Amino acid sequence: MRLLFDIDRWQEIFQTLQKNKLRTVLAGVTIAFAILLFTLLFGIGNGLKNSFAKSFNDDAINSIFIRTGQTTKPYRGLQSGRKIQFKNDDYAYLVEEFDENVQFVSARIYKNVRAIYKSEQNNYSLRAVHPDHQFLEKTVLQQGRYINNFDLQKKSKVIVIGRLVKEDLFNNRKALGENINLNGVSYKVVGVFTDDGGDNEERIIYMPITTAQAIYGNNDYIDQLNLTYNPVLELDEAISFGNLILKKFKEKHSIDPRDQAALSVSNMAEANKGVGQFMLVLNIIILFIGIGTLIAGIIGISNIMVYIVRERTKELGIRKAIGATPNSIIGMIMMESIFVTAIAGYSGLLIGVFTLKAIGKSLEDYFIINPSVENYVVVGATIILIIAGTIAGYIPAKRAARIKPIVALNDE
Amino acid sequence: MISIKNLHKSYPMGKDALHVLKGLDLEIKEGEFVSIMGSSGSGKSTLLNIVGLLDEHDSGEYYLNNQKIEKLDEKKAAILRNKFLGFVFQSFNLINYKNALENVALPLYYQGVGRKERNAIALDYLAKVGLKERANHLPNELSGGEKQRVAVARALVTKPKVILADEPTGALDSTTSSSVMELLKQINREGMTVFVITHEEDIAAQTDRIVRLKDGIIISDEKTVKNQ
Numbered sequence: 357m358r359l360l361f362d363i364d365r366w367q368e369i370f371q372t373l374q375k376n377k378l379r380t381v382l383a384g385v386t387i388a389f390a391i392l393l394f395t396l397l398f399g400i401g402n403g404l405k406n407s408f409a410k411s412f413n414d415d416a417i418n419s420i421f422i423r424t425g426q427t428t429k430p431y432r433g434l435q436s437g438r439k440i441q442f443k444n445d446d447y448a449y450l451v452e453e454f455d456e457n458v459q460f461v462s463a464r465i466y467k468n469v470r471a472i473y474k475s476e477q478n479n480y481s482l483r484a485v486h487p488d489h490q491f492l493e494k495t496v497l498q499q500g501r502y503i504n505n506f507d508l509q510k511k512s513k514v515i516v517i518g519r520l521v522k523e524d525l526f527n528n529r530k531a532l533g534e535n536i537n538l539n540g541v542s543y544k545v546v547g548v549f550t551d552d553g554g555d556n557e558e559r560i561i562y563m564p565i566t567t568a569q570a571i572y573g574n575n576d577y578i579d580q581l582n583l584t585y586n587p588v589l590e591l592d593e594a595i596s597f598g599n600l601i602l603k604k605f606k607e608k609h610s611i612d613p614r615d616q617a618a619l620s621v622s623n624m625a626e627a628n629k630g631v632g633q634f635m636l637v638l639n640i641i642i643l644f645i646g647i648g649t650l651i652a653g654i655i656g657i658s659n660i661m662v663y664i665v666r667e668r669t670k671e672l673g674i675r676k677a678i679g680a681t682p683n684s685i686i687g688m689i690m691m692e693s694i695f696v697t698a699i700a701g702y703s704g705l706l707i708g709v710f711t712l713k714a715i716g717k718s719l720e721d722y723f724i725i726n727p728s729v730e731n732y733v734v735v736g737a738t739i740i741l742i743i744a745g746t747i748a749g750y751i752p753a754k755r756a757a758r759i760k761p762i763v764a765l766n767d768e
Numbered sequence: 769m770i771s772i773k774n775l776h777k778s779y780p781m782g783k784d785a786l787h788v789l790k791g792l793d794l795e796i797k798e799g800e801f802v803s804i805m806g807s808s809g810s811g812k813s814t815l816l817n818i819v820g821l822l823d824e825h826d827s828g829e830y831y832l833n834n835q836k837i838e839k840l841d842e843k844k845a846a847i848l849r850n851k852f853l854g855f856v857f858q859s860f861n862l863i864n865y866k867n868a869l870e871n872v873a874l875p876l877y878y879q880g881v882g883r884k885e886r887n888a889i890a891l892d893y894l895a896k897v898g899l900k901e902r903a904n905h906l907p908n909e910l911s912g913g914e915k916q917r918v919a920v921a922r923a924l925v926t927k928p929k930v931i932l933a934d935e936p937t938g939a940l941d942s943t944t945s946s947s948v949m950e951l952l953k954q955i956n957r958e959g960m961t962v963f964v965i966t967h968e969e970d971i972a973a974q975t976d977r978i979v980r981l982k983d984g985i986i987i988s989d990e991k992t993v994k995n996q
Contacts (some may be wrong), residue, residue, distance in 0.1 A: 363883075364877060364882070364883055371865075371866070375865035375866075376865060474967070499775065499915075513811075669865075670861070671863050674861045674862075674863055675863075675874070676842075677820075677822065677848075677849065677855050677861070678849070678850065678855065678874060678875040678878065678922065679846055679847070679849050679851075679875050679878040679879065679926070680846060680878050681842065681843045681846040681847065681848025681878075682842045682843060682846070683843065684878065685973065708911060734816075756840075757842070758824065761822045761823065762817050762822040762823050765822075765857065765861060
């Protein structure tokens with residue numbers, strides 16, 4: 357401890373570093389550059405990861421969508437080209453049959469509607485849904501409420517409109533409680549929502565599915581079934597759950613198991629698995645390159661330290677002849693080394709973080725969003741540096757301290 | 769002050785050993801001004817290194833200030849050097865990025881003397897060797913004689929018991945040589961034991977006692993005849 361807080365010792369070190377600027381700068385730049393590269397690589401890697409995370413952020417990450425089409429193979433006496441139509445009993449079947457593996461579930465009907473409010477009018481997509489749909493789409497309510505079970509029972513004429521629908525029709529005026537005319541029928545606005553999925557997702561109108569069925573078709577048809585699987589399921593379990601749904605629904609609708617077109621299940625678990633694998637590979641690459649850069653930096657600093665000690669052999673011999681103990685020699689060289697690595701490394705880190713901040717925006721075109729390094733990486737890299745500085749300094753210092761003063765003095 | 773009995777030293781040379789010192793006996797009392805003469809290869813530098821604790825002897829006995837020197841580890845040797853011995857080398861051995869004052873003050877730094885105090889003491893010693901005005905000059909801004917006087921000041925600054933000078937005038941011309949020798953004589957008159965190694969007769973003649981070495985053996989040891 358006396359070694360660390362001895363002002364004299366620090367003055368001695370500062371003088372040595374100052375009077376030997378070239379080698380100080382040489383050692384410093386090596387370390388700073390290594391850490392700069394490390395930080396930039398880590399930051400850009402993180403930026404790539406952020407891009408991926410964002411692309412999959414629109415819908416719930418555990419969604420499964422079931423869509424229908426036309427059969428392409430004859431099966432059990434049924435011809436090919438038959439259109440598959442979901443009905444309310446498919447929704448009920450899904451809820452009953454797969455209850456424990458389902459988190460949220462909703463049916464969907466799509467319509468295009470012309471909306472009129474006073475003098476304003478425009479065309480929008482309408483989705484008629486169940487209340488759970490709010491969680492499936494990650495819909496965030498800005499004002500009012502979402503569709504509820506009471507609306508379903510009563511087939512209420514209520515709608516929830518997107519933020520941009522409100523802007524189009526109401527400008528800045530209050531929308532809640534107002535009536536909008538959709539294709540000739542008047543509905544009361546009970547909520548306004550926002551959605552992370554982009555502008556198109558905010559030009560949508562939601563209404564209770566029962567209302568749509570009664571008014572626009574007087575049937576119990578459903579266009580699509582959406583659900584989220586129980587989040588406790590592992591990815592592999594979720595994928596086989598999706599496959600089970602597909603199999604059961606094919607049986608229910610008498611579709612050939614090999615028919616690819618009649619029924620499709622898109623399972624986010626499969627996409628997530630792909631993304632997860634990609635991220636893992638990306639992480640490994642980043643880690644590999646990062647560690648490689650650090651190792652290169654450590655080797656660089658070690659070489660420079662060996663060179664420095666070689667160059668100073670005679671000076672160290674003089675110091676020993678006039679009374680420097682081996683420990684004081686080791687201490688001096690190590691403190692110099694640690695000091696230079698820590699300062700240079702930290703500067704490299706700051707420059708790196710600063711550069712990432714400065715160029716971060718312009719990298720969005722290259723699929724890199726918000727490149728940055730986490731605090732623990734910053735702290736970790738700094739600690740690794742100091743340890744590296746210690747080791748890089750210790751080995752040559754130890755050797756320098758062992759050289760006999762007489763040998764060192766004869767060194768020219 | 770220095771007492772050597774039957775001192776042997778050899779250096780391994782391949783599978784053979786080069787026997788450099790072959791049983792030396794030497795007694796140097798406090799306040800003496802002794803020179804060791806000998807051609808190169810006579811073992812005089814080896815003797816100085818052993819006396820200066822820069823190297824270890826193989827067998828025999830060596831007492832420095834009545835303390836038996838044996839099996840010294842580096843740390844103890846460093847402390848003893850710092851406490852009892854002052855070195856003056858042929859090639860000066862100043863640290864080139866430190867100015868004269870800092871060079872002189874460095875041994876005090878290793879004794880743990882504070883910065884202000886050691887600089888004050890160092891300046892006193894620079895004044896003693898007549899270089900007070902050159903205190904802030906770097907070694908490469910000093911002449912050879914000035915460098916050697918800085919080195920003498922550095923050797924003196926810890927108030928050692930013995931000054932060991934290895935060819936102190938070897939790199940100097942005759943005028944500066946005599947000024948450095950004058951300085952050593954003056955130090956000796958003030959009571960310091962001075963131990964000079966040289967191969968120059970006229971340098972040796974200025975000391976009080978000449979010990980001649982040849983092939984690792986002392987061939988003569990006599991007082992100089994002062995013709996004044």
